[in-house]
Amino acid sequence: MEEVKLPTFESVFSIDCVIFGFEAGELKILLIERNEEPFKDWLALPGYMVEQDESIDDAAERILYELTGLRDLHMQQFYTxxxxxxxxxxxVITVAYYALIRINGQKELRPVTQFARKAIWHPVNELPKLAFDHSEIFKTGFNKIRRRLNYQPIAFELLPEKFTLTQLQSLYEAVENKKLDKRNFRKKMLSFGFLKELDEKQKGxxxxxxxxxxxxxxxxAKIFHNDMNLG
Amino acid sequence: MEEVKLPTFESVFSIDCVIFGFEAGELKILLIERNEEPFKDWLALPGYMVEQDESIDDAAERILYELTGLRDLHMQQFYTxxxxxxxxxxxVITVAYYALIRINGQKELRPVTQFARKAIWHPVNELPKLAFDHSEIFKTGFNKIRRRLNYQPIAFELLPEKFTLTQLQSLYEAVENKKLDKRNFRKKMLSFGFLKELDEKQKGxxxxxxxxxxxxxxxxAKIFHNDMNLG
DNA sequence: AATATACTGTGTGAAAATTACACTACTAAA
DNA sequence: TTTAGTAGTGTAATTTTCACACAGTATATT
Structure with a gap:
């Protein structure tokens, strides 16, 4: 990092977002290329300051939109x-949020502020060093969803609306980083009873x-008041 | 609440603590009686502002000590x-922490600031309305430890160092709010292999x-890298 | 010393869940 | 029509969970 004189400020809150996507059998997160000091040109999690008159949940939505152009995802706070x-x-105390979304080839990632030069999807496996303590924030978030995958139906937010069981399995394998047995996986998943088989097949x-x-x-929602147990 | 003119302030961070204890088969939390507006005379979670130059973890320790006289517990952040x-x-954005501790009859609870009039243990079942949004904070924290009880060894922080299996079971029953089977409970607990049987018996x-x-x-630590599964 | 009281400590069988494991069926492309 | 590549399927062994009841023992009471 270069030596530049920067203004200082008193206590502020900020938000940082760890947004997961799944594409080509690979888990990715959304990063921005910073266009401002400090850490200009570094890769960072999308994050910015909370305004006086907005709740932190609202701030998270706004900030993610401004830095990446993405809207209307259900983010959830996971650590401060x-x-x-x-x-x-x-x-600066920062509240970290995560969300999982379908990566949508056609939906363009376009920051609406100058603060981020661009937003990109980056595989979680070969992450470079990130700005600030963002590497640590990412790691904490990854552990969080890794655990949640097994008792909350978050996998489906990463997949297209219509998906094959093999895709679902490969998502679990990517997050847990181990091979699963095909027959047992299908048996268990279907036994929950919340997957609807369509009259349609994969194309292309x-x-x-x-x-x-x-x-x-x-x-x-009917079957589980809270949890499923994929333990 | 009375109508009093109060000063206002800009953004500040605060900490609130949800401290659980277990006594006479009952789960309790630590509350203070506020001695200042707003919510003077109300019961509240121990909580106060974070200073400029302390981390939030440090602040949590300091604040709990000042308001209750308690020290050296391992608190853990759970929600903001x-x-x-x-x-x-x-x-005011507040970071909530929890801890679980042995209630120790002889250890006196004595606030060291005037901000709290006194600190008391209160059963979690019949909680009155608390100051600010503290009822909600408590509820969130209680749900958190209820879940964690099943995959982290937190129960032992609430019990005396030497305890009987029946005491352990009644703690689980209090937190989960249901009866457990004695034989199955003991079998499973002992099967983990981390309970050491002493050459001593209960007295009195x-x-x-x-x-x-x-x-x-x-x-x-040897047996579980992370989890135990009491599901 | 006998008795009442109150909790401790223990085992088994049935049911359910988990695991390991391998081949045929189908579709598209060459 | 052949090839390449994934889809889709069942069973048996093992492990885990669950339901369930009574004799043993320390203390207090008479």
């Missing part, structure tokens, strides 16, 4: 980072097309 | 509350004394 010197310009593959399924949110 | 109007005097009971056990932190 409050070390004294985590930000070089002053005291050069081999036997698989059946498509949908996640049935209503059935899920 | 950031609604705009949660505090009548200005914008007017019936057959039960064996005492200790939680063996070293064995626990």
């Amino acid at each position: 980072f409050g070390e004294v010197n985590r930000h070089p310009q002053g005291r 593959v050069s081999y036997r097309a698989a059946k498509l399924y949908k996640f049935d949110r209503r059935k899920y | 509350f950031g609604e705009v109007n949660r505090h009548p005097q200005g914008r 009971v007017s019936y057959r004394a039960a064996k005492l056990y200790k939680f063996d932190r070293r064995k626990y």
Whole structure:
């Protein structure tokens, strides 16, 4: 980082977002390329300051939109980072949020402020060093969703609306970073009863097309008041 | 609440603590009686502002000590509350922490600031309305430890160092609010292998004394890298 | 010393869940 | 029509969970 004189400020709150996506069998997160000091040109989590008159949940939505152009995802707070010197310009306590979304080739990622030069999807495996303590924030968030995957229906937010069981399995394998047994996985998933088999098949593959399924949110809610146990 | 003119302030961070204790088969939390506006004379969670030059973890320790006289407990952050109007005097975002401790009859609870008149243990079942949004904070914290009880060895922080299996069971029953089967509970607990049977028995009971056990932190760490599954 | 009281400590069988494991069926492309 | 590549399926062994009841023992009471 260059030596530049920067203004300092008193206590402020900020938000940082860890947004997961799944594409080509690979788990990715959304990063921005910073266009301002400090850490100009570095990759960072989308994050910015909370305004006086907005709740932190609202701030998270706004900030993500401004830095990446993404809207209307259900973000969820997961941890607050409050070390004294985590930000070089002053005291900044940041509340970290995560969300999981379908990566949508056509939906363009376009920051609406100058603060981010661009937003990109980056595989979680080969992450470079990120600005501030963002590497740590990412790691904490990844552990969080890794655990939540097994008792909350978050996998379906990462997949297209219609998906094959193999896609679902490969998502679990990517997050848990281990191979699962195909027959056992399918048996268990279907036994929950919240997957709806469609009268449709996968298109555009050069081999036997698989059946498509949908996640049935209503059935899920009926069956589980809270948890599913994929332990 | 009375109509009093109060100063306002800009953004500040605060900490609120949800401290659980277990006594006489009952789960309790630590509350203070406020001695200052707003919510003077109300019961509240121990909580106060974070200073400029302390991390939030440090602040949590300091604040708990100042308001209750308690020290050296391992608190853990669990959620951050950031609604705009949660505090009548200005914008206050609060990071909530929990801890579980042995209630120790002889250890006196004595606030070291005038801000709290006194600190008391209150059963979690019949909680009155608390100051600010503290009822909500408590509820969130209680749900958190209810879940964590099943995959982290937190129960042992609430019990005396030497405890009987029946005491352990009644703690689980209090937190989960349901009866458990004695034989199955003991079988499963012992099967983990981290309870050390002592050559000692319960004292001062007017019936057959039960064996005492200790939680063996070293064995626990060896056996579980992370989790135990009491599902 | 006998008796009442109150909790401790223990085992088994049935049911359910988890695991390991391998081949045929199908589709598209060559 | 052949090839390449994934889809889709069942069973048996093992492990885990669950339901369930009574004799043993320390103390207090008479």
